[in-house]
Amino acid sequence: MTHENRTGRAFGFATQQLHAGGAPADGINARATPIYLSAGFVFDDFEQARDRFGGAEDGFTYTRIGNPTNSSVERRLAALEGGTGAILVGSGQAAVSVAILGLLQAGDHLVSASSIYEGSRGLFLDNFSRLGITTDFVADANDALAWELAITPATRALFVESIPNPKNDLVDIALVAEVAHRHGIPLIVDNTFATPYLLRPLQHGADIVVHSASKFLAGHGSVLGGAVVSGDGFDWSAATSGVAHFPHLTEPTRSLGGRSFVERFGAEAFLVYARDVVTARFGPTPSPINAFLIQQGIETLSLRVDRQSANALAIAEWLEAQPDIESVDYSGLPSNPFHALAQHYLPRGQGSVFSFTLRGGAAAAEQFINAVELFTRMTHLGDVRSLIIHPASTTHAWRSEQQLRDAGIWPGLIRLSVGVEDLPDLLADLQHALDVVRASAPAPAVADLVSEAR
Ligand SMILES: Cc1ncc(COP(=O)(O)O)c(C=O)c1O
Structure with missing residues (x-):
């Protein structure tokens, strides 16, 4: 040809x-x-x-x-x-x-x-x-x-x-x-x-x-x-x-x-x-x-990657707006330090594998990952299905604590590989997992509530 x-x-x-x-x-x-x-x-x-x-x-x-x-x-x-x-x-x-x-x-x-x-x-x-x-x-x-x-x-x-x-x-x-x-x-x-x-x-x-x-x-x-x-x-x-x-x-x-x-x-x-x-x-x-x-x-690469990138961007935006989430590492977000490079190198879409960090640390990450029902708990990525994993305890477990810190792989960091499912279903699954984390978060101390009220 x-x-x-x-x-x-x-x-x-x-x-x-x-x-x-x-x-x-x-x-x-x-x-x-x-x-x-x-x-x-x-x-x-x-x-x-x-x-x-x-x-x-x-x-x-x-x-x-x-x-x-x-x-x-x-x-x-x-x-x-x-x-x-x-x-x-x-x-x-x-x-x-x-x-x-x-x-x-x-x-x-x-x-x-x-x-x-x-x-x-x-x-x-x-x-x-x-x-x-x-x-x-x-x-x-x-x-x-x-x-x-x-x-x-x-x-x-x-x-x-x-x-x-x-x-x-x-x-x-x-x-x-x-x-x-x-x-x-x-x-x-x-x-x-x-x-x-x-x-x-x-x-x-x-x-x-x-x-x-x-x-x-x-x-x-x-x-x-x-x-x-x-x-x-x-x-x-x-x-x-x-x-x-x-x-x-x-x-x-x-x-x-x-x-x-x-x-x-x-x-x-x-x-x-x-x-x-x-x-x-x-x-x-x-x-x-x-x-x-x-x-x-x-033969269907571009169709899947378009859809996965669009889903990932929407999920990253949604995660960024949640108070329990400390940071979202997705170069498609304008707030991301690599956004300018993304605009130059990835104008068609910024991919669909990224991480975010829960304020609640390792315990919150564990609850979150156990609570998802649609995302698959799996060490793989780029699949048509959405996948989730906790790098610090799995893929990056061989790194020392110092190396994990240097790489920004915090205890509360979770990696997603976003698939081609319907976006509302993916968001509902993540919302449910976040609700589970919120429900078990320790109640704020009375002193904190008093100072917030003031
Ligand atoms: C960026 C990257 N390169 C290479 C590999 C290794 O690929 P494989 O699992 O097909 O050996 C992986 C696996 O996750 C990867 O993420």
């Missing part, structure tokens, strides 16, 4: 989410991409087997290396993100792992915003550290100097999330990209919460986008998946004082007959390496059934 309509204008997002990337050319012409549930693919003859392995002929060999259903999702996601290509993997964690392992090796250093998903933080602190890849965190991701100070001669990537979890403390992607590029290193953006419908990080200077496709992309809470999408603007032969930053991409390699990935693939060197050398070897390939369900989800 071309990317333009008959008047020469680029197709809109809703058209692309249905059609971009085309269908597999298998001569059967099923309208929905079929699930090619096969471990491998038949070679016509000896020569074809040899040519497919040798790269002289394009085509499928074995599902761990490529599969028509998975490739169809990859083409569509690449188009939606404005990238040159994508790799579909089995989960968001696998996507972050593939991106990092495609860039960094033992002795290298990563700098990440500290406000990121706990699973990614754990991956950096507990897993990559054992492979000799160290990570430092930047507390204020919008402070260019803080990034500059954290970067060392060994730094090989910067990492941020487009809408951080759970505080919505948005990052100025162009600002971080500018710092990264000044040092000849790429910026990786986890775009799970925004999705390419709300934000395309590559257009703002990012070089690699990763996703948990388990969330909004699949959308229905039934499958896990992940994706790595690459842009085409980064120079993979970057070097400092003659030392190549990515020697695995610039040095001759046996698999390319003595040529380097940069020589052979230019701007696509990282993506080809990440696919052929990282994904194909470590093997985080998704089942084509999951790929099919992710593609089904992508």
Whole structure:
């Protein structure tokens, strides 16, 4: 499919989410991409087997290396993100792992915003550290100097999330990209919460986008998946004082007959390496059934995200007006410190995962979460159904009290992932939970009542 309509204008997002990337050319012409549930693919003859392995002929060999259903999702996601290509993997964690392992090796250093998903933080602190890849965190991701100070001669990537979890403390992607590029290193953006419908990080200077496709992309809470999408603007032969930053991409390699990935693939060197050398070897390939369900989800992405963002904004406004609520961390609210960044980066909507803090602390949060009936108590997000969780005792439980305080994850903080239900039903559920908290709040002391009366 071309990317333009008959008047020469680029197709809109809703058209692309249905059609971009085309269908597999298998001569059967099923309208929905079929699930090619096969471990491998038949070679016509000896020569074809040899040519497919040798790269002289394009085509499928074995599902761990490529599969028509998975490739169809990859083409569509690449188009939606404005990238040159994508790799579909089995989960968001696998996507972050593939991106990092495609860039960094033992002795290298990563700098990440500290406000990121706990699973990614754990991956950096507990897993990559054992492979000799160290990570430092930047507390204020919008402070260019803080990034500059954290970067060392060994730094090989910067990492941020487009809408951080759970505080919505948005990052100025162009600002971080500018710092990264000044040092000849790429910026990786986890775009799970925004999705390419709300934000395309590559257009703002990012070089690699990763996703948990388990969330909004699949959308229905039934499958896990992940994706790595690459842009085409980064120079993979970057070097400092003659030392190549990515020697695995610039040095001759046996698999390319003595040529380097940069020589052979230019701007696509990282993506080809990440696919052929990282994904194909470590093997985080998704089942084509999951790929099919992710593609089904992508086809309604904009409709769901529009509705979820509208519901979330209305709920955030309602919560902000409640006296028992101390603060609401939603960048769509004019009172939010990240509202100006939201207007620049998220003009279509500010997403639907955010937190709010009850004045009553942990006890009130517990009562509130136990009282909801429509919201589902669950550690997931981006689902069509509305979900609720208490980060301090679940997703962020491994953080020390000081780290929780530094991140603004207070005992009374609750995270919502707002779904597509009818808004009045969601508000009624939240109102009921708040009534339960109010009913059990300790009565004000007589002295307080007297001073209020005065
Ligand atoms: C921002 C973000 N990135 C990555 C992941 C990991 O995704 P998965 O659960 O698909 O491995 C999550 C999971 O919640 C997430 O919120």
